[in-house]
Amino acid sequence: MARMQIGPYRIDPPVVLAPMAGVTDKPFRLLCKRLGAGLAVSEMTASDPRLWQTRKSLKRMDHDGEPEPVSVQIAGYDPGMLAEAARFNVANGAQIIDINMGCPAKKVCNVWSGSALLQDEPLVARIVKAVVDAVDVPVTLKIRTGWDRQHKNALTIARIAEDNGIAALAVHGRTRADKYEGEAEYETIAAVKAAVRIPVLANGDVTTPQQAKHVLDATRADAVMIGRGAQGRPWIFREIAHYLATGELLPEPSPRDVSNILLGHLEHLHLFYGEQAGVRIARKHLGWYAKDRSENASFREVVNRAETAQEQSRLTRAYFETLQDSWRIAA
Numbered sequence: 001m002a003r004m005q006i007g008p009y010r011i012d013p014p015v016v017l018a019p020m021a022g023v024t025d026k027p028f029r030l031l032c033k034r035l036g037a038g039l040a041v042s043e044m045t046a047s048d049p050r051l052w053q054t055r056k057s058l059k060r061m062d063h064d065g066e067p068e069p070v071s072v073q074i075a076g077y078d079p080g081m082l083a084e085a086a087r088f089n090v091a092n093g094a095q096i097i098d099i100n101m102g103c104p105a106k107k108v109c110n111v112w113s114g115s116a117l118l119q120d121e122p123l124v125a126r127i128v129k130a131v132v133d134a135v136d137v138p139v140t141l142k143i144r145t146g147w148d149r150q151h152k153n154a155l156t157i158a159r160i161a162e163d164n165g166i167a168a169l170a171v172h173g174r175t176r177a178d179k180y181e182g183e184a185e186y187e188t189i190a191a192v193k194a195a196v197r198i199p200v201l202a203n204g205d206v207t208t209p210q211q212a213k214h215v216l217d218a219t220r221a222d223a224v225m226i227g228r229g230a231q232g233r234p235w236i237f238r239e240i241a242h243y244l245a246t247g248e249l250l251p252e253p254s255p256r257d258v259s260n261i262l263l264g265h266l267e268h269l270h271l272f273y274g275e276q277a278g279v280r281i282a283r284k285h286l287g288w289y290a291k292d293r294s295e296n297a298s299f300r301e302v303v304n305r306a307e308t309a310q311e312q313s314r315l316t317r318a319y320f321e322t323l324q325d326s327w328r329i330a331a
């Protein structure tokens, strides 16, 4: 596979964590990078400067100690405001700026941003140009295949992106109207890849190494981008990277491996957000780690009642020790 490059940054392996609001915070990005992601895109930050000083935004803009390249997503609809947001984030450590034109969320689309922008091609061009001109770092763009199945304009948008200096393009194989329904399709991503020279990241429904390889083969994309498949499974990046490099599957992580990863993740969440918010945010991740096995339902119930960091970690450790014992007996 050819080298995947965004501006001066080599993306190796070409397996990337997708931006997910409320999920891809700094603790999760660091974890995914440590477990093999070649790039991890931040949660989107608002382009409205009135929101930049809130506690939530400040946490989102904390990139201290994050391995490069630090990629920060911005969302909005006004070229001037987006340019300003890009500058602000670069001053705060962003090494790549990613523009969100892929998100169907109401909050974003109501104000004519996210994937709703795909309906207004001249505006897309103005936004892209304004942001690219505003900063010296590479600017990437994340889109869907179009706004509905009758209007799949990803190809036009991709050319606009390329002509206006976008360094790489991520395409989610659904239209905005599809939301997250049905299955992602990869033909449009393949057509985009064939039409432009900039690197293309293929995104949508990749949850296994085999699927990652299939999508890369089918689209000829330069990298694969993983969103929901990484929730509670941050080791998916090394699994995919290993499979792409060798054609072999890594063994499933043992309960002890999962426990070590999860306890480290919990500790980082508690530290990063403080105990109260950390415990609350960790519940969401605990639910994802525990989603694969039916016996985990009881664990979720118990661990969700923990109010302190210590209790949350203790219950988690105890549960996975029991799992490890039964795993060893079964093996």
Ligand SMILES: Cc1cc2nc3c(=O)[nH]c(=O)nc-3n(C[C@H](O)[C@H](O)[C@H](O)COP(=O)(O)O)c2cc1C
Binding pocket: 018, 019, 020, 021, 022, 023, 043, 044, 073, 100, 101, 102, 103, 142, 172, 203, 204, 205, 206, 225, 226, 227, 228, 229
């Ligand atoms: C909880 C959640 C939050 C998301 N937030 C964003 C976001 O802030 N910006 C964005 O461009 N896409 C966002 N997305 C879309 C993902 O980046 C990705 O395109 C989508 O989930 C499809 O990939 P997947 O099938 O691998 O999950 C979000 C998706 C989820 C599930």
